[in-house]
Amino acid sequence: MADVKSKRSTRADRAAQTRLRMARAAYELFTERGYQATTMGDIADRAGVAVQTLHFTFGTKAALLQNTYDYAVIGEHEQLPPDQQPWYKEFLASARLEDALEVLVDNVGAVLARTAPLDDFVRSAAHEPSAARIRSHAEMMRRQAWTAMIEHLARRFPLNADVDTKCAVDILMLLMSPTSYQTFVGEYGWTPSQWRRWCASAITAQLFGKSNHQSQAPRAWPS
Numbered sequence: 001m002a003d004v005k006s007k008r009s010t011r012a013d014r015a016a017q018t019r020l021r022m023a024r025a026a027y028e029l030f031t032e033r034g035y036q037a038t039t040m041g042d043i044a045d046r047a048g049v050a051v052q053t054l055h056f057t058f059g060t061k062a063a064l065l066q067n068t069y070d071y072a073v074i075g076e077h078e079q080l081p082p083d084q085q086p087w088y089k090e091f092l093a094s095a096r097l098e099d100a101l102e103v104l105v106d107n108v109g110a111v112l113a114r115t116a117p118l119d120d121f122v123r124s125a126a127h128e129p130s131a132a133r134i135r136s137h138a139e140m141m142r143r144q145a146w147t148a149m150i151e152h153l154a155r156r157f158p159l160n161a162d163v164d165t166k167c168a169v170d171i172l173m174l175l176m177s178p179t180s181y182q183t184f185v186g187e188y189g190w191t192p193s194q195w196r197r198w199c200a201s202a203i204t205a206q207l208f209g210k211s212n213h214q215s216q217a218p219r220a221w222p223s
Contacts, residue, residue: 022047022054023071026064031117035065035125062130065122069138072114082111083145091149097157097208104149105176105200109192112181119178120186139173146172150207157208168207175202 025046029038040061044051058064087107094100125131150168176199184190
């Protein structure tokens with residue numbers, strides 16, 4: 001019985017590694033060539049699998065794109081979604097606004113470093129219905145995540161009087177978006193550290209600056 005379980009575990013591990021390899025290959029090619037210019041055959045070749053294996057595992061190119069977004073959000077070495085990872089618990093437990101924002105911006109910034117290049121290419125293919133639908137779903141999930149985080153912060157650190165939860169989420173959807181990251185870091189040459197410091201400073205000023213006088217906004221630029 002132990003041998004049977006061991007063989008099943010080994011097969012499951014191999015299948016998981018193959019799936020990861022295919023998602024990695026799709027991510028690399030989508031961010032190198034774009035969604036439209038990449039074929040399932042290209043991805044299979046990069047992953048070192050038969051194209052039939054790719055179709056059997058994911059079904060369609062659109063389903064593979066959805067899995068590629070998931071791969072970019074979660075990361076290669078994590079098995080849990082962001083809100084179940086250790087950093088999120090640290091964010092929830094932070095006693096000071098500065099600490100909570102530092103944890104939040106650092107970790108969301110790490111996610112955006114992976115998702116921004118992919119999102120940039122997928123956005124350019126938005127006229128293709130499947131790509132547009134998947135990006136729309138990703139944006140909906142991002143809004144839900146920001147709403148939960150803002151609601152948590154607002155219970156502990158009052159928002160500015162002229163900012164309600166929806167407005168705060170709208171601001172964060174723009175400030176800490178794949179487009180913002182790609183523009184500043186990918187096009188304007190900012191370092192990830194500069195972008196994170198700017199985000200933390202902007203969030204403090206726009207959402208909490210007037211209500212939390214004890215909190216000093218983080219410096220916008222690294223020393």
